[in-house]
Amino acid sequence: MKDIFEKIKTNLGPIGEHAKESHGYFTFPKLEGDINPHMIFRNTKMLNWSLNNYLGLANHPEVREADIEGSRKFGLAAPMGARMMSGNSDYHEALENGLSQLVKKEDTILCNFGYQAIVSSIDAIVDRHDVIVYDAESHACIIDGVRLHMGKRYVFKHNDVEDCVKQLERATKLAEQTGGGILVITEGVFGMRGDQGKLKEIIELKKKFNFRLLVDDAHGIGTMGPNGGGTGEEQNCQDGIDIYFGTFAKSFALIGGFISSNKEIITFLRYNMRSQIFAKSLPLPLVYGLLKRLELINKHPEYRAKLWEVAKTLQKGLVEAGFDIGVTNTMVTPVYMRGSIPEATNMVIDLRENYGIFCSMVVYPVIPKGMIILRLIPTALHTLDDVKYTVESYSKIKDKLYGGEYAADKIKAGFSQAL
Ligand SMILES: Cc1ncc(COP(=O)(O)O)c(C=O)c1O
Numbered sequence: 001m002k003d004i005f006e007k008i009k010t011n012l013g014p015i016g017e018h019a020k021e022s023h024g025y026f027t028f029p030k031l032e033g034d035i036n037p038h039m040i041f042r043n044t045k046m047l048n049w050s051l052n053n054y055l056g057l058a059n060h061p062e063v064r065e066a067d068i069e070g071s072r073k074f075g076l077a078a079p080m081g082a083r084m085m086s087g088n089s090d091y092h093e094a095l096e097n098g099l100s101q102l103v104k105k106e107d108t109i110l111c112n113f114g115y116q117a118i119v120s121s122i123d124a125i126v127d128r129h130d131v132i133v134y135d136a137e138s139h140a141c142i143i144d145g146v147r148l149h150m151g152k153r154y155v156f157k158h159n160d161v162e163d164c165v166k167q168l169e170r171a172t173k174l175a176e177q178t179g180g181g182i183l184v185i186t187e188g189v190f191g192m193r194g195d196q197g198k199l200k201e202i203i204e205l206k207k208k209f210n211f212r213l214l215v216d217d218a219h220g221i222g223t224m225g226p227n228g229g230g231t232g233e234e235q236n237c238q239d240g241i242d243i244y245f246g247t248f249a250k251s252f253a254l255i256g257g258f259i260s261s262n263k264e265i266i267t268f269l270r271y272n273m274r275s276q277i278f279a280k281s282l283p284l285p286l287v288y289g290l291l292k293r294l295e296l297i298n299k300h301p302e303y304r305a306k307l308w309e310v311a312k313t314l315q316k317g318l319v320e321a322g323f324d325i326g327v328t329n330t331m332v333t334p335v336y337m338r339g340s341i342p343e344a345t346n347m348v349i350d351l352r353e354n355y356g357i358f359c360s361m362v363v364y365p366v367i368p369k370g371m372i373i374l375r376l377i378p379t380a381l382h383t384l385d386d387v388k389y390t391v392e393s394y395s396k397i398k399d400k401l402y403g404g405e406y407a408a409d410k411i412k413a414g415f416s417q418a419l
Pocket residue numbers: 113114115116118139141187191216218219247248249255256257
């Protein structure tokens with residue numbers, strides 16, 4: 001019999017296997033200073049495009065003040081216990097009511113982490129007779145929720161409504177045999193490609209199939225729709241979303257998440273979502289700070305307008321400069337290039353060390369071999385000068401990439417010392 005740790009010595013996992021070279025630079029980098037588009041990375045100020053601080057609330061003076069006031073007023077420990085037992089408060093309920101109004105649903109339940117909210121709500125809603133139909137490019141939390149499911153699941157090709165129909169046909173046949181129901185899961189905004197989920201089209205399928213729809217709108221809450229009510233509001237189909245999920249980790253610039261639905265479903269989740277029944281509730285200072293953030297999101301549509309101005313200018317500039325930004329129709333801006341992993345790493349080092357731009361790099365195995373994505377996340381705090389500088393810098397590094405300057409055997413002196 002083997003020691004259970006034995007395998008770890010030889011298999012650190014697909015990302016972990018690069019830890020030795022990447023730790024501290026490509027993985028686990030430390031961005032220091034106040035959260036805004038200009039932050040310090042390894043003692044150098046960088047123009048930062050890697051944070052989902054979409055509306056710029058992370059360091060907003062009223063938010064900072066509310067966070068301090070909440071901590072002073074309640075202390076970080078309060079309330080003690082799970083919501084159901086001893087961890088409820090008027091503030092938690094006020095936040096739930098406010099969020100329900102924002103996303104136009106009857107009721108809402110707060111969750112300690114967005115990830116947990118999705119995993120746990122899927123777990124609570126489906127039983128072994130039910131069938132799940134979900135998008136192939138779903139976020140890890142959806143995949144993990146589906147993994148907990150003891151019944152059947154069918155995956156449809158990313159954003160492919162025709163394939164969704166095929167999977168719904170299979171799911172319907174099966175559910176008729178088992179006596180269960182169907183839960184369809186997709187996202188409002190896909191965080192890698194930046195495309196919106198085809199919510200309206202999927203909801204149309206309810207005319208032909210009997211299913212309920214869960215939408216993970218982590219990126220859409222606060223950013224999409226005239227009031228920031230999310231991708232359902234943007235596509236004018238919020239009513240067709242049966243279970244709506246939003247996180248506090250992006251536009252709200254904090255931590256935690258929420259699920260909104262009708263009263264019956266939320267009451268069921270309050271009493272059946274294991275991650276919330278058996279875990280301590282969100283600390284009061286966080287809830288207090290979230291109420292302030294919600295107030296600002298409601299009061300300042302101009303933050304969202306600014307985000308979109310930056311995003312659209314950036315995307316227009318990139319396209320005019322000959323870049324491929326794929327199928328994004330949101331603020332998430334992936335820039336696709338072709339090259340090997342060594343070329344991608346050399347390019348990112350050049351971008352950081354010589355152009356002072358910090359963004360996330362995505363390569364194989366997350367995307368196909370030979371592709372590189374340098375993803376830009378615009379926020380309301382970026383300026384049009386930031387955009388101009390970035391498009392110009394990207395054009396320069398693209399020319400170098402295709403001119404062979406980043407090839408593994410042509411690493412410029414100093415590049416490797418950056419690591
Ligand atoms: C699409 C999507 N769903 C869920 C999550 C998880 O949310 P949280 O960070 O609040 O746990 C994320 C966040 O990173 C996300 O991008």
